[in-house]
Amino acid sequence: MRAALANEISKLLNHKKYIVFMALGVLFSVFWSFLGNMIVKGLALLGGASLFMELGFTPTSSLPLFACVLLPLLIFMGCADLFTAEFADHTIRACLIRPCHRVKLYAAKALAVLAYIAAYLAVILAVGEITGLISGAVNTPGKFFAAIGSYALTLAPLAVMTAFAALVSLVLGSGTLVMFLLILSLLVFAALPILLPFLNGLLFTDYLTWYRLWIGAVPPPGKMVNVTLILIGYGAAFTLGGMIVFERRDV
């Protein structure tokens, strides 16, 4: 399993686009923290920036953009590369003929994508915090640990997203089609609760920013348990589905 995971991470990072996207994330983080704080300071000098001061240009305030847009796209790309593309060009045989159970290989591929996402989050958080310090943003230990907590908690819904993307990637035969359908599904899932209000809170994509439930004002424990169970339920269903398809698929 360890060999499979190391191989999958190595294959993923061999695609330069993942390094480029991480570099773009770092640049955005620097821009957000540094220039944002400069703007706030400038407005403060003019005496009219209390709202901006309150919101702040912290790493936590940029997290929704990463969690709802960029990281899901990277997850889709990762799954399309490690599942769909390898089945399409038959390179999947390179690991399927090795003495490793198919379930472990599936897990290694999904975990490789998730490991990249975790590394991505860690890097942009670190860069954001360091840039904030350099640019003289007001930070307290409380805010700092809340930021770490927010970034760590964001991994949970993204893990569910990875299981979902892996399942779709395994069912379809073309990487382009996988990307198109996954992006479309993300848009549909975002629009569904607006069109059908009874679905509000029932889709896993509603909780990409669930860290907000845990950080700051704490909601009733019942709600948090409900949300946690919804995420676990979706995650288990997608993972099980993916494992079954991966296990039974002919190459």
Place this chain on the structure above:
Amino acid sequence: MLTADGLTKLYKNGRGAREVTFCVEGGEVMGLLGPNGSGKTTVMKACVGLVLPTAGRAAIGGHDVVTRREAALAGVGALIESPALFDRLTARRNLEMAAAYYPELPGGRVDEVLAIVELERYPKDKVLSFSLGMRQRLGVALALLSRPSVLILDEPANGLDIEGMVAIREIVKNAAASGAAVLISSHLAHEIELSATKVGVMHDGMLLKTATMAEVLTVSPSLEDYYLAEVQNYRKGRLSA
């Protein structure tokens, strides 16, 4: 030892392999001979678990390939259809990634197999730049990497020049001499005749006949004649039925 017992794999289009039964012992080279589409590759895929059998079973060293996958594949080296290579990676990296699944392999094994297939001058070249023959050689190197006790090579001579074909024959013979059970396939009777100790004639997804090469050459002047006679008998049998 590699065994197939009533091995059947039928695809949605009705093609595949039906009730194939054979056994390859250590030291034997069994050649599957048949035209394209006769089911040779399907049988080999089922033997390494790349496809799930519709019925029957394949076992390696007594371990069922489906239910005891890890144990069964621990001693197998295989090249099925075209080599599964990552074009963006170097020849060495492709081998190192495969070697990671065998922690007991000595460090120098990658260089050893590169030398066996005469690719030792290109370890740092990306596979993308390789010719068809070099890719095939690297595919064979990947199959040999784990010092397999069962070696499965599907049309290993594909894309190889004369020297390459001779080298593959030597590799197959050496593997068998060191005690490995070897299963190779080809649609070229001459290739099988030069490498195999035992032959299986495949046609229409069925294994029509299995015989040792000595038996084949006793009843026919060549494997080609033997094959043609067996296929003709099969067709006559179908017509009369």
